[in-house]
Amino acid sequence: xxxxxxxxxxxxxxGEKLCKNHFIEYFESKVFKTIRQFDLIGKEEHLGVALSxxxxxxxxxxxxxxxxxxxxxxxxxxxxxxxxxxNYRDKTLETAKNFCSKNNIPxxxxxxxxEFGMSLDNALKILDVKPCTICGIFRRYLLNxxxxxxxxxxxxxxxxxxxxxxxxxxxxxxxxxxxxxxxxPKAGNDAGTASGTNPVGNKNFVQRIKPLYLCTxxxxxxYAFVNNxxxxxxxxxxxxxxxxxQVRDMLNNFENENPGxxxxxxxxxxxxxxxxxxxFKGEDVNSCKECxxxxxxxxxxxxxxxxxLEKAKLKxxx
Amino acid sequence: xxxxxxxxxxxxxxxxxxxxxxxxxKDLLKKMVINPVTVIVSKNNDVVLEDxxxxxxxxxxxxxxxxxx
Numbered sequence: 449x450x451x452x453x454x455x456x457x458x459x460x461x462x463g464e465k466l467c468k469n470h471f472i473e474y475f476e477s478k479v480f481k482t483i484r485q486f487d488l489i490g491k492e493e494h495l496g497v498a499l500s501x502x503x504x505x506x507x508x509x510x511x512x513x514x515x516x517x518x519x520x521x522x523x524x525x526x527x528x529x530x531x532x533x534x535n536y537r538d539k540t541l542e543t544a545k546n547f548c549s550k551n552n553i554p555x556x557x558x559x560x561x562x563e564f565g566m567s568l569d570n571a572l573k574i575l576d577v578k579p580c581t582i583c584g585i586f587r588r589y590l591l592n593x594x595x596x597x598x599x600x601x602x603x604x605x606x607x608x609x610x611x612x613x614x615x616x617x618x619x620x621x622x623x624x625x626x627x628x629x630x631x632x633p634k635a636g637n638d639a640g641t642a643s644g645t646n647p648v649g650n651k652n653f654v655q656r657i658k659p660l661y662l663c664t665x666x667x668x669x670x671y672a673f674v675n676n677x678x679x680x681x682x683x684x685x686x687x688x689x690x691x692x693x694q695v696r697d698m699l700n701n702f703e704n705e706n707p708g709x710x711x712x713x714x715x716x717x718x719x720x721x722x723x724x725x726x727x728f729k730g731e732d733v734n735s736c737k738e739c740x741x742x743x744x745x746x747x748x749x750x751x752x753x754x755x756x757l758e759k760a761k762l763k764x765x766x
Numbered sequence: 767x768x769x770x771x772x773x774x775x776x777x778x779x780x781x782x783x784x785x786x787x788x789x790x791x792k793d794l795l796k797k798m799v800i801n802p803v804t805v806i807v808s809k810n811n812d813v814v815l816e817d818x819x820x821x822x823x824x825x826x827x828x829x830x831x832x833x834x835x
Contacts, residue, residue, distance in 0.1 A: 455812070455814075456815055457812070457813040457814070457815070458813070458815070459815055459816075465815065468813075665831045665832065666803065666806060666831045668831075669806050669829065669831040670806055670813055673806060673808070673813055673829065674813065678829065680775065680778075681775035681776055681778065681829070681830055683776075683830075683832065696832070700801050700803045700804050701801060703803045704801050704802060704803045
C-alpha cells in the first residue's frame with residue numbers, strides 16, 4: 449500500500465510503501481518516540497555523541513542536533529576515537545570533522561596512539577589477538593573514561609536494530625547472557641551513576657543510550673542517503689575476520705527469506721531484558737584496581753591488554 | 767536485451783550487466799547475486815524499490831547498508 453501519490457522510496461516490513469517526505473517523517477518520529485518510550489534523554493543533559501563518521505553516527509548526530517536546537521538545555525559534544533587503522537579511520541574522521549564544523553558541534557578526538565602508546569595496526573603486528581576484541585575493549589574504555597572526564601550526562605551511540613539483533617544472537621551462540629543483560633536501548637547493567645540515574649550502578653560508568661535502537665540498518669541508510677549524509681563506502685578492513693560479520697551475514701540471509709526476523713529478535717529480547725537485568729544485577733559494579741574504570745573482575749580488560757602490549761613490546765625489541 | 771552500467775560501492779567499480787527487457791531492480795540484484803536486505807539502490811540519483819523497471823542508460827548505483835566495523 450502506498451502512502452500517497454508520490455513515488456515510494458522504501459517498503460516497510462508491514463508492506464507499507466513510503467515516499468521521501470513520509471519516510472523522513474516516519475523515521476524521525478520513530479527515533480523521537482524511542483527516546484520517549486525508553487526515557488533515553490532528560491530535560492537537561494550534556495550528551496556525548498560517539499561519532500565515527502559513518503552513516504549511523506552521522507544520522508544520530510543530525511537528529512540529536514535537531515532536538516538540541518528545539519531544547520537548548522540539551523547540549524551536545526561529539527566524541528571520536530582514532531584507533532589507528534590505515535586507509536579507514538582517517539577517511540571517516542575527515543567526514544566527522546567536516547560535519548561538526550559545518551553544524552557548529554564541538555568535536556573531541558582521542559587516539560589509541562596517545563592513550564595506549566600504540567595504534568591498533570601496530571598493536572596487531574606484535575599481539576596475537578582478534579582485531580575486534582582489542583579494538584572494542586580499548587574503544588569502549590576510552591569512550592567511557594573521556595565521557596566522564598568531559599562531564600557528559602549520557603553517551604549516545606549510533607547502534608541500530610541490526611547491530612543489536614547481531615549482539616543478541618552472538619551472546620546466545622556464546623552462552624553469554626551476562627553480556628546480553630548489558631544490552632538494550634539504555635545499555636549497561638545497573639545503568640550508571642556518573643549521571644546520578646541509578647544508585648546501584650558503578651559511579652564511573654557513563655550511561656549509554658541508543659536512539660536508533662528500533663531503526664533497521666536499511667532505514668538508516670535511506671535516511672542518510674536522502675539527507676546527503678552518506679559518504680563513499682568504507683568498511684573496516686578487520687571486519688571480515690570477525691564473529692559479528694559471520695552472524696550479520698547469516699541474519700541477513702535469514703531476513704531475506706523470512707522478512708521481520710530481526711524485529712522479532714529485538715521484540716522478544718525486549719520482553720526478557722528486564723528479567724536478565726534483574727538476574728545479573730550487581731555483577732558488573734567492580735572498579736579496576738589499576739585505573740578505577742568499571743570492571744567485572746579486579747582488573748578491567750583494557751588494563752589487561754595494556755599489560756599484554758607492554759610485554760609484547762619488550763619481547764619484540766629483545 | 768539491455769545493457770546497464772551499474773556502480774556497486776562495495777566493489778568500488780562500475781560493471782556492465784545484461785538484462786532482458788522489462789527487467790527490474792529485483793532481477794538486477796538476482797543476476798549480481800546480491801542480497802536485497804544488504805543494499806539500497808538508486809536510479810538516476812533517487813532511491814527506488816525492487817519492483818522498479820529498468821531502461822537502457824539508467825544510472826544505477828547499488829549502495830551497501832553495511833558499513834563500519
